[in-house]
Amino acid sequence: MFATPDGDLLGRTWFDQLKKHDARINGLARRLQSQEIRPNRSRRYRARVTTFRGFIKAEIGRVLNRLIKMKRPAHIVVEKLDFTAPGLSRRLNRILARSGRKVIREKLKDFEERYGITHREVNPAYSSQTCSNSHCGHVAKANRKSQAQFACASCGHKIHADVNAARNLESGRSAFDRTAHLTKADSLRLTVHRHLERNKTRGRVTSAKVLHSPYYRTVTEASGTPLIRKFTTPDVVGDVSAG
């Protein structure tokens, strides 16, 4: 599924289709394996995988085309190119991850060549756990209630989790350019730092509950370490957050 900062969720009907392909592909693989036949040796199996790849290509193409038409972005920031879904077999998730990544990269390259729309892949660390509310920016594991639900433990902001992540990418909050080469720990430190700075410059008091939460404790205890790298806020118009 794709989410945009405006709250669009595209590809919501995919899951039922994926389940059908999963039953066809994984079911056949298991039957073959019980007969001690390697699935890849079966023409029928390979044909089903090819059909599935065709489905992924067509669907991702359709959704990305729609996204471009709707948003007319000058630049696209892409998060999480690993497509996997809970509730699907490992076999199907593996095929999905590989083909999905390839299809998206090809499509983005095509957009760049045809329309001059540039793109960038970012490190999505903590973007799903950080509050996108403009007044907030609180980061905590508990903010992400479920795959679909985000509810901020600090300000109470409730939003679809993928839309929340997309907004963080758009605003440059909590997700960083790959070229910045941030470690996960650096990403967290910077996300917490930004939240605390935002509160400070706006004259807000950071609650004790937040300051004593696990992420904040780790960061404030390690304070004094300068944030040496420079970061730029991406000028994002469109975002793709796949989950």
Ligand SMILES: [Zn+2]
């Ligand atoms: Zn919040």
